[in-house]
Amino acid sequence: METYPITVGKITRHVPVVETLPGVHIPLVELMGDVELVQAAAEALVKHLPAETDILLTLETSPIVLAHVMSALSGKPYIVVRRKRRPYMQNPIIQEVESLTLGVSETLWLDSRQAERLLGQKVALVFDVVSSGGTMMALEKVATRAGATVVARLAAFHQGSSKLPITSLAEIPILQSA
Numbered sequence: 820m821e822t823y824p825i826t827v828g829k830i831t832r833h834v835p836v837v838e839t840l841p842g843v844h845i846p847l848v849e850l851m852g853d854v855e856l857v858q859a860a861a862e863a864l865v866k867h868l869p870a871e872t873d874i875l876l877t878l879e880t881s882p883i884v885l886a887h888v889m890s891a892l893s894g895k896p897y898i899v900v901r902r903k904r905r906p907y908m909q910n911p912i913i914q915e916v917e918s919l920t921l922g923v924s925e926t927l928w929l930d931s932r933q934a935e936r937l938l939g940q941k942v943a944l945v946f947d948v949v950s951s952g953g954t955m956m957a958l959e960k961v962a963t964r965a966g967a968t969v970v971a972r973l974a975a976f977h978q979g980s981s982k983l984p985i986t987s988l989a990e991i992p993i994l995q996s997a
């Protein structure tokens with residue numbers, strides 16, 4: 820199995836390289852289930868949280884573990900935007916997202932009871948991987964539609980060569996094959 824080394828602080832993982840679209844291969848970042856890697860990434864990313872940040876905003880699935888530990892370390896609360904409509908949602912914010920990397924379109928959902936907590940707040944977006952930036956842009960739209968101001972865009976990993984306005988800890992490649 821082909822692997823690729825990813826490093827955050829003192830933690831290195833040799834992760835599998837997987838094909839997401841024909842001829843497009845990416846090192847698969849899996850924070851869920853990896854306490855040491857999540858802890859290292861959270862400790863490094865909280866240092867980039869602007870002091871003015873009121874709330875961390877993340878989305879299902881993988882970045883939740885990162886936002887959770889960052890919240891514990893910083894004392895700032897966090898909100899999770901959902902990728903599925905849940906039956907108990909009331910008047911949710913509904914936002915389309917297109918992830919060019921994975922070639923799928925998705926919808927983000929935020930219950931109005933959570934959206935109300937964002938009104939007038941300064942938020943930091945928290946991601947595990949930002950690649951095309953499509954998901955980040957959609958999450959930012961959710962935040963602004965809820966009346967928040969985005970003060971930071973934080974990601975453990977930035978993937979590919981796009982110039983996105985994010986703070987990340989490490990770069991990982993998108994590998995093309997013939």
Ligand SMILES: O=P(O)(O)OC[C@H]1O[C@H](OP(=O)(O)OP(=O)(O)O)[C@H](O)[C@@H]1O
Nearest residue numbers: 879880881918920949950951952953954
């Ligand atoms: O910059 P983009 O091209 O939009 O890609 C980044 C998105 O991909 C990952 O999620 P993934 O689809 O792997 O879902 P998961 O968190 O449920 O594993 C990551 O958590 C971001 O949400």
Ligand SMILES: Nc1ncnc2[nH]cnc12
Nearest residue numbers: 845846847848920948950
């Ligand atoms: N490298 C990666 N690892 C896990 N999920 C991803 N989504 C987009 N790129 C990814």
